[in-house]
Amino acid sequence: MKDGTIQREGTLKDFQRSECQLFEHWKTLMNRQDQELEKETVTERKATEPPQGLPRAMSSRDGLLQDEEEEEEEAAESEEDDNLSSMLHQRAEIPWRACAKYLSSAGILLLSLLVFSQLLKHMVLVGIDYWLAKWTDSALTLTPAAKNCSLSQECVLDQTVYAMVFTVLCSLGIVLCLITSVTVEWTGLKVAKRLHRSLLNRIILAPMRFFETTPLGSILNRFSSDCNTIDQHIPSTLECLSRSTLLCVSALAVISYVTPVFLVALLPLAIVCYFIQKYFRVASRDLQQLDDTTQLPLLSHFAETVEGLTTIRAFRYEARFQQKLLEYTDSNNIASLFLTAANRWLEVRMASAVHPYPAPCRGASDRREYIGACVVLIAAVTSISNSLHRELSAGLVGLGLTYALMVSNYLNWMVRNLADMELQLGAVKRIHGLLKTEAENYEGLLGEGCRERGGEEREEDPARPPAPSLIPKNWPDQGKIQIQNLSVRYDSSLKPVLKHVNALISPGQKVSVQAQPDAVGQA
Numbered sequence: 001m002k003d004g005t006i007q008r009e010g011t012l013k014d015f016q017r018s019e020c021q022l023f024e025h026w027k028t029l030m031n032r033q034d035q036e037l038e039k040e041t042v043t044e045r046k047a048t049e050p051p052q053g054l055p056r057a058m059s060s061r062d063g064l065l066q067d068e069e070e071e072e073e074e075a076a077e078s079e080e081d082d083n084l085s086s087m088l089h090q091r092a093e094i095p096w097r098a099c100a101k102y103l104s105s106a107g108i109l110l111l112s113l114l115v116f117s118q119l120l121k122h123m124v125l126v127g128i129d130y131w132l133a134k135w136t137d138s139a140l141t142l143t144p145a146a147k148n149c150s151l152s153q154e155c156v157l158d159q160t161v162y163a164m165v166f167t168v169l170c171s172l173g174i175v176l177c178l179i180t181s182v183t184v185e186w187t188g189l190k191v192a193k194r195l196h197r198s199l200l201n202r203i204i205l206a207p208m209r210f211f212e213t214t215p216l217g218s219i220l221n222r223f224s225s226d227c228n229t230i231d232q233h234i235p236s237t238l239e240c241l242s243r244s245t246l247l248c249v250s251a252l253a254v255i256s257y258v259t260p261v262f263l264v265a266l267l268p269l270a271i272v273c274y275f276i277q278k279y280f281r282v283a284s285r286d287l288q289q290l291d292d293t294t295q296l297p298l299l300s301h302f303a304e305t306v307e308g309l310t311t312i313r314a315f316r317y318e319a320r321f322q323q324k325l326l327e328y329t330d331s332n333n334i335a336s337l338f339l340t341a342a343n344r345w346l347e348v349r350m351a352s353a354v355h356p357y358p359a360p361c362r363g364a365s366d367r368r369e370y371i372g373a374c375v376v377l378i379a380a381v382t383s384i385s386n387s388l389h390r391e392l393s394a395g396l397v398g399l400g401l402t403y404a405l406m407v408s409n410y411l412n413w414m415v416r417n418l419a420d421m422e423l424q425l426g427a428v429k430r431i432h433g434l435l436k437t438e439a440e441n442y443e444g445l446l447g448e449g450c451r452e453r454g455g456e457e458r459e460e461d462p463a464r465p466p467a468p469s470l471i472p473k474n475w476p477d478q479g480k481i482q483i484q485n486l487s488v489r490y491d492s493s494l495k496p497v498l499k500h501v502n503a504l505i506s507p508g509q510k511v512s513v514q515a516q517p518d519a520v521g522q523a
Helices: 012-018 020-048 056-092 096-104 108-140 160-204 208-213 216-258 262-307 309-315 318-350 371-389 394-435
Strands: 450-453 456-459 481-488 498-505
Touching: 012 020, 096 394, 108 160, 108 216, 108 394, 160 216, 160 394, 216 262, 216 371, 216 394, 262 309, 262 318, 262 371, 262 394, 309 318, 318 394, 371 394
Parallel strands: none
Antiparallel strands: 450 456, 481 498
16 A cells, blocks of 8 residues: 555565565564564563562462453353344344334224225135136036936026126125225325324424434434335235235135145145244345345445536546446345345245236246145145045136145245335334433423423313413513522433532623633533
């Protein structure tokens, strides 16, 4: 390095071959640093060694002190290990408290409507599929004996009833889908407005000590990034998560109804899915945070480059800023690549060849691997066996196989949406952390009308006499200041910095306040 720029790059062997003078200079500096380090260690040993005239009891006491220090270090290391294990345990758990706080902010009525509409919608969807299977069975099993018609007559199935029921179910499903979408968006809007209003009131009424100890960027992030996550991302993720969960449950229920033997194989598959989702959620959450962390410097550098483009061109630093932009882009691409690889890893183990989701909720590639193949194999074998031995209808066999093809994709998206929801609920958790801030106590500051405390207005009782005002109406009538037994502290948990101050300043008297000589800049 020279004058803030890199002059040479390479290993020590390269410098030894090409730059012999520079290598010898570096070697001399390193020897000088080694000699200085040896001198410092010798002086420290002489200072720590006890004098020869002291009794041996002093050395034994030092040994005891060293043993105590070693025990304290071991205890600190064990505490760090316990903290690390507890932190890893917390990372593996789902933030149910933050989810409960988010849902409780919506209200009981809206939450009940959301749950009821979701359950009823998926029941209707299952009913539509079941009715189609029954309709197909009726068409396949149509015989002249069943319809009381001769062999010469043409037996035609009366499809009016089937078509009417199918039309009613489809119409009801469309209405319930609309109600569910409106309810989810309404829930997200209500929760976002309530949390933003509560956060704004709490920050406005927060004491000054809060703004002195809390960075301004942290407060701005709560109002910008976290509120945006609660307003836009959580409602859509909640809808996808509830949809994939209920579709998975309904698919397993239909397969179990068609082939009850499938319940025997369901337990080991559920155990495998549990461990896969537990392993994937932690990695996906960390990779998503890494992706967001590497994206912020990229956007910030791009904005700074655009704003200072004239200065960059004047100093001819285009190549430097371009290289920095490429480095930030590579860092963000690496994080995105690992996140995509984690999603593909999950799809390889849970993916199916069917697309039950629209384009925004669907991945780039789908495979029928591992769990999906096991589910399809078990459902197909049990369905065909029951069809051969128990005369199971062809429509139900097709219904069970159709749901078996889709259940693995439902599991895939349920795990991915659960990981996204877990990451996004961190915004709710951070906002609720700020809502615990104690507000200033304003009671007694207003003598007439109403009193305010914690942002809430209360009407004064007419039977109660009005409280005396702290400030007289004709104040100040003279320039006299009297301080009696004044104590001041920065926070209620800290000690007073001014203790029992008494002063009397007469009208017209000149006052000068000076700090101590060592308090630079405070005079």
